[in-house]
Amino acid sequence: MNGSTAAVVMDGTGVKAVLFDLDNTLIETSRAGAEAIRQTSELLKSTLSLDDSTISIISDKFKQKLFQESFEPLAGRSIDEVRVGHWEESIQEAVGSCSSPSLAAQCYNLWKNSRLQALHLSPEICDLLRQLRRRYKLLLLTNGETQTQREKVEAVGCEEFFDAIVIGGEHVEQKPYVSIFTLCFNMLEVKAKDCIMVGDSLDTDIQGGVNSGVRATVWISRAGGAVPDGSVRPDYTIPTVLDLPVILDQLN
Incomplete structure (x- = not known):
């Protein structure tokens, strides 16, 4: 796991909510x-x-x-x-x-x-989401055409794990635009600094998290690759979402 916490806002309060991407973050699309x-x-x-x-x-x-x-x-x-x-x-x-x-x-x-x-949620990821939801508000934020993404959500049966599900195609702007992140914060009744964004895309998930001012961004990079030159830099890089609890412990 790689971490760079210099840019992370630390104000004495803990993380209240986690925003998750879907494709290639929670499910292996x-x-x-x-x-x-x-x-x-x-x-x-x-x-x-x-x-x-x-x-x-x-x-x-x-x-x-x-x-x-x-x-x-x-x-x-x-x-x-x-x-x-x-x-x-x-x-x-x-x-x-x-x-x-x-x-x-x-x-x-x-x-x-x-x-x-x-497509499926692994038993390990299901257990992770159940554990996290005992302590945090969880929101699924996925880009894509409405029908396609709704069919994936239904296929993997993930509704039960989230307080809210936001499909980019149902809104005027998708990740990385601030407007859709603001919508998510309002739905959860939290501030940007209370949230972390977890996803596999530097261009949409991480850039969107940075744009909207979340407490920290977590990049899922299965290959463990370095961030390309000129790209937005995540606060943390992990090979699997299953490593997220370690990061949350550090942030709290």
């Missing part, structure tokens, strides 16, 4: 996504009789379209329709055509359902 891509690739392989290289190109194109998604209003289209379109475009761009109108929808449904099935 990247691993679930990789499993979903694997299963969908098998479907494409058996349906289109393509070589592994072409299947990889289709999958990479789909992942790139996901990455480039805007969370702006979808012009009357549901997120499901948008992502079926991602698969259809990815197949067409790689092979020049889509073998049947329903193939893209099959790919999307398999990818979506297998990803949700692979």
Whole structure:
């Protein structure tokens, strides 16, 4: 665990609330996504009789379209329709055509359902959240499109662990904007200096925590990597959220 407490506000009072990110902080979304891509690739392989290289190109194109998604209003289209379109475009761009109108929808449904099935809160993290909630107010603050993030929350059954859940897509601004953090503080009836922000993204979680003036920011970096030059610097870096109690003990 790395800690740099010089920038942490210490005023004699303890932490009252913890704000958690969801994806790749409490649940392993990247691993679930990789499993979903694997299963969908098998479907494409058996349906289109393509070589592994072409299947990889289709999958990479789909992942790139996901990455480039805007969370702006979808012009009357549901997120499901948008992502079926991602698969259809990815197949067409790689092979020049889509073998049947329903193939893209099959790919999307398999990818979506297998990803949700692979998501879970580990027993250890469930125990951690139960322990923390005895002492702190807990809030889940996740960026993303509303339906997608709500489906994840439901799939992993995490509502019981939090005093409030805030989905970025339901608001005008998402992390790292101060407005959504202010909303969270108001919901919990705490001040920024009473809270810590825990998440895996330097650009959204840590930057947002710094922007909004939380007591401390905690970066989840499974690889234990150094903070890139020019990036916001977290107050603490840990490889897993399970190490959070040690940091809370220091702050209190």
